[in-house]
Amino acid sequence: MTKPLILITMGDPSGVGPEIIVKALEDPSLREQSDLLVLGDRLAMERAVTVCGSGLTIVEVEEPKQARNLEAETLPLLALSRLEAADMAYGAPSERAGDAVYRYIRRATELCLAGEAAAVATAPISKEAMNRAGHTYHGHTELLAELCRCDDYVMMLAGDILRVSLVTIHEALADVPGMITFEQVLKTIRVTATGVAPLCGTGTPRIAVLSLNPHCGEGGMFGDEEERIIMPAIQAAQAEGLRVEGPFSADTFFYFAAKTPPPWDAVVAMYHDQGLIPLKMLHFDDGINLTLGLPIIRTSVDHGTAYNLAGSGRASAASMKAAIRAAARLVGSREDRPGCRGITVDSHTFVP
Numbered sequence: 001m002t003k004p005l006i007l008i009t010m011g012d013p014s015g016v017g018p019e020i021i022v023k024a025l026e027d028p029s030l031r032e033q034s035d036l037l038v039l040g041d042r043l044a045m046e047r048a049v050t051v052c053g054s055g056l057t058i059v060e061v062e063e064p065k066q067a068r069n070l071e072a073e074t075l076p077l078l079a080l081s082r083l084e085a086a087d088m089a090y091g092a093p094s095e096r097a098g099d100a101v102y103r104y105i106r107r108a109t110e111l112c113l114a115g116e117a118a119a120v121a122t123a124p125i126s127k128e129a130m131n132r133a134g135h136t137y138h139g140h141t142e143l144l145a146e147l148c149r150c151d152d153y154v155m156m157l158a159g160d161i162l163r164v165s166l167v168t169i170h171e172a173l174a175d176v177p178g179m180i181t182f183e184q185v186l187k188t189i190r191v192t193a194t195g196v197a198p199l200c201g202t203g204t205p206r207i208a209v210l211s212l213n214p215h216c217g218e219g220g221m222f223g224d225e226e227e228r229i230i231m232p233a234i235q236a237a238q239a240e241g242l243r244v245e246g247p248f249s250a251d252t253f254f255y256f257a258a259k260t261p262p263p264w265d266a267v268v269a270m271y272h273d274q275g276l277i278p279l280k281m282l283h284f285d286d287g288i289n290l291t292l293g294l295p296i297i298r299t300s301v302d303h304g305t306a307y308n309l310a311g312s313g314r315a316s317a318a319s320m321k322a323a324i325r326a327a328a329r330l331v332g333s334r335e336d337r338p339g340c341r342g343i344t345v346d347s348h349t350f351v352p
């Protein structure tokens with residue numbers, strides 16, 4: 001049986017991306033599941049091989065099919081940039097690198113859309129560097145959505161116990177309240193329900209929705225978004241047959257959500273830190289990032305460029321491995337329907 005080809009975008013060369021990729025590719029169990037191909041830069045990957053004291057040999061390919069069935073001791077690379085040392089000093093994001101990372105992501109998306117690869121797992125980028133290079137996206141998520149011409153996408157971070165999706169993603173906190181609309185909350189619930197369904201076995205997924213304000217607004221004393229927007233969106237989702245509850249006060253919610261077995265299959269949080277602080281506290285090692293709603297399979301690490309560790313060889317590759325494993329699993333059970341929305345998997349867990 002042909003193994004799926006999983007693309008891995010190298011991410012920011014000034015961060016830990018290249019190192020965690022090298023460490024992940026050294027794990028033979030990943031290579032048993034999938035063929036892997038790194039989209040990135042030769043000098044950056046050579047440096048990472050040295051930093052990690054790795055025995056992997058970089059094998060440059062011209063096209064994805066050449067990455068098939070290579071020896072486990074190789075690191076297959078589609079080189080899409082020719083960066084110089086000055087472009088990738090550790091901890092110092094550069095415009096040239098910001099432009100290069102954009103090109104890795106773009107080519108990976110094109111290859112997945114064309115059916116030349118089965119999925120993409122992305123290593124961390126500096127959003128600032130990509131934007132300084134003129135690619136004005138808040139992150140991978142928005143770039144991927146644009147390349148896939150997808151409006152209904154949702155960021156979800158997932159571990160064994162918690163899965164959290166976000167109504168607003170990378171936004172200034174001051175802008176968040178204005179972005180909490182009925183349509184946006186309902187869309188996030190819908191895409192979460194579709195995307196998470198195959199992750200949680202049989203039945204309709206149980207989804208919890210958080211409040212925006214302390215104590216759900218305390219009857220309007222601390223805000224009325226719960227009554228005006230969030231509750232009506234929950235009711236609309238319930239009328240569509242979705243199993244949705246809330247809004248729950250966020251302060252106490254995660255204590256109960258993290259019980260075993262978890263009472264909910266997914267949690268819809270109103271903003272980035274509301275959902276990702278508890279998620280990363282519990283799942284920094286095994287967590288992954290998923291983009292739900294895309295026509296391609298995209299997974300990612302749950303951490304950033306970790307500039308303080310770049311070049312040390314000490315960064316953990318656990319999340320990178322989990323992201324690659326999850327991508328392979330998603331491919332294995334994906335429904336074969338053109339332009340499919342959402343993702344399907346055959347297991348409820350993403351253990352690295």
Ligand SMILES: NC(=O)c1ccc[n+]([C@@H]2O[C@H](COP(=O)([O-])OP(=O)(O)OC[C@H]3O[C@@H](n4cnc5c(N)ncnc54)[C@H](O)[C@@H]3O)[C@@H](O)[C@H]2O)c1
Nearest residue numbers: 123124125126127300301303304305306307308309315316
């Ligand atoms: N998927 C992505 O591309 C992605 C995700 C998150 C953050 N970022 C970007 O990364 C940059 C830095 O963000 P940040 O400082 O908020 O978060 P960060 O995750 O880079 O670092 C936070 C802390 O976690 C540690 N850490 C991160 N990854 C680790 C690993 N693999 N092993 C051990 N420790 C690790 C760091 O050393 C640091 O102490 C920002 O530009 C941000 O936008 C990118």
Ligand SMILES: N[C@H](C(=O)O)C(O)COP(=O)(O)O
Nearest residue numbers: 139140141142289300302303
């Ligand atoms: N919010 C994510 C995290 O904290 O892990 C993240 O920054 C990734 O964003 P993109 O996947 O859109 O780059």
